[in-house]
Amino acid sequence: MKPHVSEKSGHQLTLTGRVSQLLFKSNFLWFCLAWLLIILSWELGSWLEWLNPQILPPPSETIPYAFSGNITIGFGQQKTGLFESTTITLGRVGAGMLIGLLVSSCLAIMVIELPILRRLILPLVQSLAPIAPVAWIPFTIVVIGIGGPAAVFIVFMAVLGTMTLSLIAALDSIPDEYLKIAHNLGTSRIRMWWYIRLPAIIPSTMTAIRMSFFGAWMAVLAGEMAGLNSGLGYMIIMAQQMYNMKLVMVGILAIGFIGFAIDRLLLLINARLLQWVQ
Amino acid sequence: MNTIPSSSSGARLEFSNIRKSFSDTVSVEADRLIIEPGSLTVLLGRSGCGKTTLLNLAAGLDFPDQGNVSYDNQVLQGPAPSTALIFQTHNLFPWMTAEENVAFPLRNQGMVRVEALEHAKQYLKQVGLESFAGHKPSQLSGGMRQRITLARTIATKPRLLLLDEPFSALDMQTRRMMQRYLLRVWSDSAATILMITHDLHEALMLADRIALMASSPNGHIAEILDIELDRPRNPENQSFRVIQQQLDRFLEHETLLAEHAPILEATDQTNHL
């Protein structure tokens, strides 16, 4: 009797229901508990003076500081805030990934439509893909500079190779039957891309986007720490130079939480799209 | 409304002196096979004997190394015109609902969406699935999916139907039902049908003619049989059973030839070691 009941309730839950169950009933609680433990031992460590509060300010100072709403650092032109820095970094990642997705889509379409180009493009992207995203930072700073476009370029280079390769792999693994049948049903080239290939590759493309987000997120932060003149990474470096350790901590936590939140968001979109294409 | 009349006659197919090689050891041949307009021909043989290869040639999706396939006396040089393909699986696009799948070829022809969906519902009705119009293929059984595929096939008003083991993944009852649906589509449309199966019973239930394929030394058509049994076919019938036994013996022999030879070789090798 029991298994039957639980199976039934599993079937009746909607997607959002299942996601919230996953998030709140089990994982979310453990998530909070784990962080609570860390924060408590940190606080205890500072209180017992095992940790130097000058270097590792305790949560009782850091957390109120993080939510004080007006965190800024630097003077004059260099002045920047947590919110502003985060927005700048996110904008760079978004723009770089969007351009990366567009360019890699064009490359993938060319490779599929013109088999000769496969021989030209594939070796190039195959040699691009293994280059660690951070390796582009020195090159970019010299060639493009230390502003926003340089950051976008780093993100773009970080995702271009892997994104193109995943798109081509996804297109190559579409079951032959779909293409034969679509062709047989008189599908034009454009409709073939839009109504057959695109929906067929959505699941693996979403996974590829999630994967390359991590690379992009890390590359842009590293770039900002290594010389770019704004953004979250820059803020952390500046805080470190001005010995504002509270802000360094807040910055690190912000990186973690935003990365985590965006990954979850992509996962949610992924689940939605999967439901649509299956 | 519809430019192609539904009574348009079936296509005529002719294979002559076909040879298609895949490697030094594997090739498929068909010396001469004529498929008359409006007939239902079955390619019967064990797997690997070249049935799908011949079907691809007929569809104009692949081309022979020697010889040619003609469609209404014209040598095929590209995808065969007004031809419908049905495979064992993956016939429906999983991201489209049943009605969107059926409407898809109509939309390809430029019909507006609302009208195409309206037509699609009519075609779904013909296979008894109008109430599943909004369902995704993943929500339907294998038999229902193949019926929707048939509905879409009717919608395109083909002159030639090429079916590659379309019912092999279905259970026996569903398969029988699908065979009846196919026969109904055939008699309603007057299309020519070329169908692959490895199921002897299915071949005898459907075919006007059976092209028996054998796989050694190369895949080739070993024999062409006209099946002159009355329709609807009755498996209990004496003449049905006689033909069935004959063909069964042929297939048995063919299996022995194809499968025991390599095993004997393999045993030889282990003896040498």
Ligand SMILES: Nc1ncnc2c1ncn2[C@@H]1O[C@H](COP(=O)(O)OP(=O)(O)O)[C@@H](O)[C@H]1O
């Ligand atoms: N694209 C291909 N490349 C290499 N060999 C192939 C290809 N297509 C078919 N063959 C070979 O040709 C033979 C006939 O295949 P096929 O026509 O698919 O047989 P069937 O449909 O009767 O099972 C098999 O031995 C198969 O391995």
Ligand SMILES: [Mg+2]
């Ligand atoms: Mg086959």
